[in-house]
Amino acid sequence: MGKIPLASGLRTLFTVLGALMLATLLYTIFTDGLPFRKELLTPWMAATLVDFxxxxxxxxxxxxYKESNWISSLLWIIFLVCFGSITTSAYIVLQFVKLSSQECSQDPMYYVLLRHPHKNDAEPKGKISFVAMLRIIFSILGVVMLGTLVYTLVTDGSPFRTELLTPWMVATLVDFYINVTALAVWVAYKESSWICAVLWIILLICFGSITTCVYIVCQLLQISIQDHAYLVLVPHGDRAENKYKGLSGEAT
Structure with a gap:
């Protein structure tokens, strides 16, 4: 019973957040002009963009992973790079809209996070371990962001200065924290303890993509390099390939 309101609640939440970001974007363009101006690229704006x-x-x-072909994947990723959390919100809402009532009543987060079980879930065979590769990628990204943060603090001082809060900085922060909200929902789903979930979410809010990278690497370290990388999407105690196929079998 409680899982259907969860699905509709998250769908409503990201619809509202997407509309909020769209309104913020349009308002900032109308009141402050386009963002492609050299004077806007202050050290802290540059650091925020790296974080974003x-x-x-x-x-x-x-x-x-979710999309069935590389063309649709590429288009969505281009929209994501160009429009940020507007695209994030739209994509998440679309995934919830695709759920049937039966899927909502079983486990909506599984069906949203994981690819449809009838599609090819097998990762390409060969010497490449996607789990190992993702560990390396997110470790490097975390170090890059940590270096960026330390460098900007040393060279430009504290970010808590009113002159830094330009209209476009505010819009970028709204964009950034809507994406953080999506990550926070995932963290809350992943964690078995609300205390751990709250702590991770606080760290996400305070340290942004540094926490994102640390959290993802931690989750990747909990699965074997021989495992499917998509197992990182679900709680560690669940085996996605078994449970998800089980849910699919009940639905067919």
């Missing part, structure tokens, strides 16, 4: 785009990488990887 590193946080987009997990969504891009998820979309590439």
């Amino acid at each position: 785009y590193i946080n987009i990488v997990p969504f891009s990887v998820w979309i590439a």
Whole structure:
């Protein structure tokens, strides 16, 4: 019973957040002009953009996994890079809209996070371990963001200065934290303890993509390099390939 309101609640939440970001974007363009101006690219704006785009990488990887062909994946990722959390919200809402009432009543997060079980879930065979590759990628991204943060603090001082809050900085922060909300929902789903979930979410809010990368690497370390990388999407105690196929079998 409780899972159907969860699905509709998340669908409504991301519809509202997407509309909020669209309104913020249009308002900022109308009141402050286009963002492609050299004077806007202050050191802290540059650091915020690095933070923002590193946080987009997990969504891009998820979309590439979810979509059935590379053309649709590429289009969604291009929209994600160009429009940020508007695309994130639209894509998440679309995944919830696709759910049947039966899927909502079983486990909506499984069906949203994981690719349809009738599609080819097998990763390409060969020497490449996607789990190992993702561990390396997100470790590097986390170090890049940590270096960017330390460098900007040393060279430009504290970010808590009113002159830094330009209209486009505010819009970028709104964009950034809507994506953080999506990541926070995933973290809350993944964690078995609400205390752990709250702690991770607080770290996400405070340290952005550094926490995102650390969390993803931690989750990847909990599965074997021989495992399917999509297992990182679900709680560690569940085996996605078994449970998801079981849910699919009940639905057929």
